[in-house]
Amino acid sequence: MIVNRNILTLDEFTLTQLRQFPSATGELSRLLRDLALAAKRVNVEVNKAGLVDILGDYGTINVQGEDVKKLDIFANNQFMGVLKHGISCAGIGSEEMDDFVVFNDEVSNNSKYVVLFDPLDGSGNIDVNVSIGTIFSVYRRVSELGKPCRKEDFLQPGNKQVAAGYVVYGSSTMLVYATRRGVNGFTLDPSIGEFSLSHPDIRCPETGKFYSVNHGNFFQYDEPVRKYIDGCQRKTKETGGPYTQRYIGSMVADVHRNLIKGGIFMYPGTIEKPKGKLRLLYEANPFAFIVEVAGGMATDGKQRILDIQPTELHQRTPLFIGSKKMMEELETFTGVEK
Ligand code: AHG
Ligand code: MN
Ligand code: MN
Ligand code: MN
Numbered sequence: 001m002i003v004n005r006n007i008l009t010l011d012e013f014t015l016t017q018l019r020q021f022p023s024a025t026g027e028l029s030r031l032l033r034d035l036a037l038a039a040k041r042v043n044v045e046v047n048k049a050g051l052v053d054i055l056g057d058y059g060t061i062n063v064q065g066e067d068v069k070k071l072d073i074f075a076n077n078q079f080m081g082v083l084k085h086g087i088s089c090a091g092i093g094s095e096e097m098d099d100f101v102v103f104n105d106e107v108s109n110n111s112k113y114v115v116l117f118d119p120l121d122g123s124g125n126i127d128v129n130v131s132i133g134t135i136f137s138v139y140r141r142v143s144e145l146g147k148p149c150r151k152e153d154f155l156q157p158g159n160k161q162v163a164a165g166y167v168v169y170g171s172s173t174m175l176v177y178a179t180r181r182g183v184n185g186f187t188l189d190p191s192i193g194e195f196s197l198s199h200p201d202i203r204c205p206e207t208g209k210f211y212s213v214n215h216g217n218f219f220q221y222d223e224p225v226r227k228y229i230d231g232c233q234r235k236t237k238e239t240g241g242p243y244t245q246r247y248i249g250s251m252v253a254d255v256h257r258n259l260i261k262g263g264i265f266m267y268p269g270t271i272e273k274p275k276g277k278l279r280l281l282y283e284a285n286p287f288a289f290i291v292e293v294a295g296g297m298a299t300d301g302k303q304r305i306l307d308i309q310p311t312e313l314h315q316r317t318p319l320f321i322g323s324k325k326m327m328e329e330l331e332t333f334t335g336v337e338k
Contacts, residue, residue, distance in 0.1 A: 007189075007196045007197055007198070008196065008197040009186075009192070009194040009195065009196050009197075010032065010033070010036055010175065010177075010186045010194065010195040010196070010197075011029075011033060011194070013184065013186070013197050014028075014029035014032060014033075015029070017029070017181070025112075027087070027088045027111070027112050027113065028088070028112075028113070028138070028162065028163060028179075030086065030087065030088050031083075031086065031088035031089060031113055031115070031138065032163070032165075032177060034082040034083060034085075034086040034088065034089075035079065035082065035083075035115075035136055035165070035175075036175055036186075036195050037082050038075075038078040038079045038081070038082040038083075038134075039134060039167040039173070039175055039188075039195075040188065040193065040195075041078045042071075042074065042075045042078050042079075042119075042120075042134065042167070042169070043167075043169055043173045043188060045071065045074055046071070046132065046169040046173075047169075049071065049126065049129075050129075054070050054071050054074060055069075055070065055071070055126060055127050056069065056070055056127065057069060057070070058070045058072065058073050062095070062096055063096075063097075063098045063314055064095065064279075064314065066123070068096065069120065069123045069126050069127075071120050071123070071126050071132075072095075072096055072119060072120045072123050073096065075119035075120040075134060076094055076095075076096040076097070076119040076120070078119070079092075079094070079115075079117055079119050079134065079136070080092060080094065080097075080101065083103075083115055084103050084108070086111075087107050087108075087111060088111050088112065088113050089103070089108065089111050089113050089114065089115050090102065090103060090108050090109060090110075090111040090112075090113065090114055090141055090147075090148045090153070091103055091104075091108070091114050091148045091153070091154070092114065092115050092116065092117065093114075093115075093116040093117075093154055093281060093282065093313045094116070094117055094118075094119060094282070095117070095118045095119065095279060095282055095283075095314070096119055096120075099313065100150060100154050100313060102147050102148055104147055109145060109146050109147055109148075110145050111141075112140055112141060113138050113139065113140060113141065113162070114138075114139050114141055114148055114153050114154055115136055115137065115138055115139075116136070116137045116139075116154070116281045116282045116285075116286075116313075117134065117135060117136040117137070117282050118134065118135040118136075118279070118282040118283055119134055120132060120133075120134060121133045121134065121135050121166075121250060121251055121252045121283070122248070122249060122250025122251065122252060122253065124249060125248070125249055125250050130248060130249070130250060130253075131168055131169060131170035131171075131248060131250055131252070131253040132169050132250050132252070132253075133166050133167055133168045133169060133250060133251075133252025133253065133256075134166060134167040134169075134252070135164075135165075135166045135251075135252060135282055135283055135286050135287070136164065136165055136166070136282070136286060137158075137161055137163075137164045137281065137282060137285050137286040137289070138161060138162050138163040138164065139153065139154075139156050139160055139161060139162060140160075140162050141153040142156065154313070155281075155309075155310045155311065155312075155313075156310070157306065157307060157308060157309050157310065158280075158284075158285035158286075158288055158289060158305055158306035158307075158308065159304075159306040159307060161285065161286070161289045161306075162179065162180075163177065163178065163179045164177075164178050164285070164286035164287070164289040164290050165177035165178060165286070165290070166252050166256070166286065166287070166290070167252075168252050168253060168256050170253060172187050172188065173187070173188040174186065174187050174188070174195075174198070174199075174256075175188070175195045176199070176202065176256065176259075176290065178289060178290040178293045178294070179293075180293060182201050182202075182293065183201070183202040183203075183259075183290055183293050183294045184197060184199065184200055184201065184202065185197075185198055185199025185200075185202055186198060186199075187199075199260070202259065202260065202294050203294050203295050204258075204259050204262065204291055204294040204295045204296035204322070204323055204324070205261065205262030205323055206262070206295070206323055206324050206325050207240065207262055207323050207324075207325040207326055208258060208261055208262020208263035208264070208322070208323045208326060209235075209240075209241060209242070209243050209244055209262070209263065210243070210244050210245075210246050210257065210258050210261060210262065210263030210264070211229070211232045211243050211244075211245055211246075211263060211264050211266070211326075212245070212246055212247045212248075212254040212255075212257075212258060212263065212264065212265040212266065213229060213245075213247060213265075213266040213267070213268070214247060214249075214267070215229075215245070215247070217268075217270050220270035220271045220272060221268045221269075221270060222268065222269070222301075222334075224333040224334040224335070225266070225268045225301070225333070225334065227333050228329070228330050228333040228334070229266075231329075231333075232245070233245075246263070251265070251267075251278065251283060251287070255287050255291070255321060255322075258321075258322045258323070259290070259291060259294060259296070259322075262322075262323045262326075263322050263323060263326070264320065264321070264322035264323060264326040264327060264330065265319070265320075265321050265322055266319070266320050266321075266330075267318065267319045268301065268318050268320070269301070269318040273316070274318075275315070275316040275317060275318065276316055276317060276318040276319065277316060278316060278317065278318075278319050279314055279315065279316055279317075280305070280308060280310055280315050280316065280317045281310055281313060281314075281315070283319075284298070284300075284305050284317050284319045284321075285305060285306065287319075287321055288304075288305035288306050288319075288321060289306065291321050291322065292306065295324060296321065296322055296323055296324055296327070297321070297322070297323075297324050297327035297328075298319065298320070298321040298322075298327075299320050299321075299327070299331075299336060300317045300318045300319065300320070301318050301320055301334050301336075302334070302335070302336060303336070305317065305319065305321070320334075
């Protein structure tokens with residue numbers, strides 16, 4: 001008996017979506033295919049890191065003031081390369097590049113989208129074989145065709161995203177992709193070299209028992225945040241706990257777990273860094289879009305992440321993100337601008 005194991009590949013999935021919208025041009029599907037190709041190429045290097053010269057420092061300091069890892073640069077070049085070569089993207093913003101990059105060729109200047117990405121998230125974990133990832137955010141360009149503009153096209157608020165997603169290079173390699181119509185997860189099937197639909201219609205559980213925060217900064221957090229974290233530690237069976245503290249240090253891995261199982265991830269501002277560490281355009285915004293589509297919430301402690309009007313490519317923001325009921329409990333401590 002032939003077992004029909006026809007699990008939709010990413011391409012087949014996007015084609016089924018296209019069939020429902022005959023007027024769609026397919027440019028967004030093509031963009032996703034470009035991103036998936038880059039993810040497969042990064043995955044090959046991640047999987048054999050330690051055997052090839054891809055570990056360790058690249059030897060430069062990036063615009064963030066961080067030691068750049070070889071894999072940061074490799075990943076950045078893979079994603080920039082497929083987007084520049086493709087026909088769907090007019091320009092990019094990357095954690096590893098000082099400024100926006102406009103491709104400025106005849107085809108790209110007529111492309112509909114711009115992409116912001118963190119090519120390699122969790123760089124500190126590369127050399128110790130802990131899950132790392134890639135994060136991306138897609139906007140339709142606003143300016144008339146021709147070279148895209150910095151403010152109009154690249155500095156749009158997160159609520160204008162048309163799609164966002166991430167790749168987790170973990171025990172398996174997963175690509176999770178959201179549009180306003182839903183969040184779907186695809187696992188890389190090495191036997192056919194394709195991302196295949198493994199987690200259809202991902203929903204963020206209304207509540208959960210995981211809380212993720214760097215306890216090392218505890219005494220640098222504002223008092224309401226410290227009170228919330230203290231409350232997490234005091235949860236009992238009777239009060240919806242006990243909670244588990246899980247913090248991997250790779251945002252992609254931490255937020256992915258909490259998205260699937262329910263939980264809250266926090267990177268609050270500190271006395272030293274009131275804006276926290278995470279970047280709005282290519283870390284907070286894409287995950288805020290994904291988690292909100294899946295039914296969760298994301299704020300900077302005061303306002304919805306997606307409503308923040310960006311002013312700079314690398315600007316940082318405090319981030320609180322996850323299950324709706326856990327976020328609402330946090331808001332009873334921090335208050336929120338409605
Ligand atoms: P990146 O590797 O892209 O610079 O991002 C690292 C971020 C994020 O992945 C993680 O949640 C956070 O750094 C961890 O920061 P701390 O080590 O300060 O907790
Ligand atoms: Mn990152
Ligand atoms: Mn990074
Ligand atoms: Mn970095």
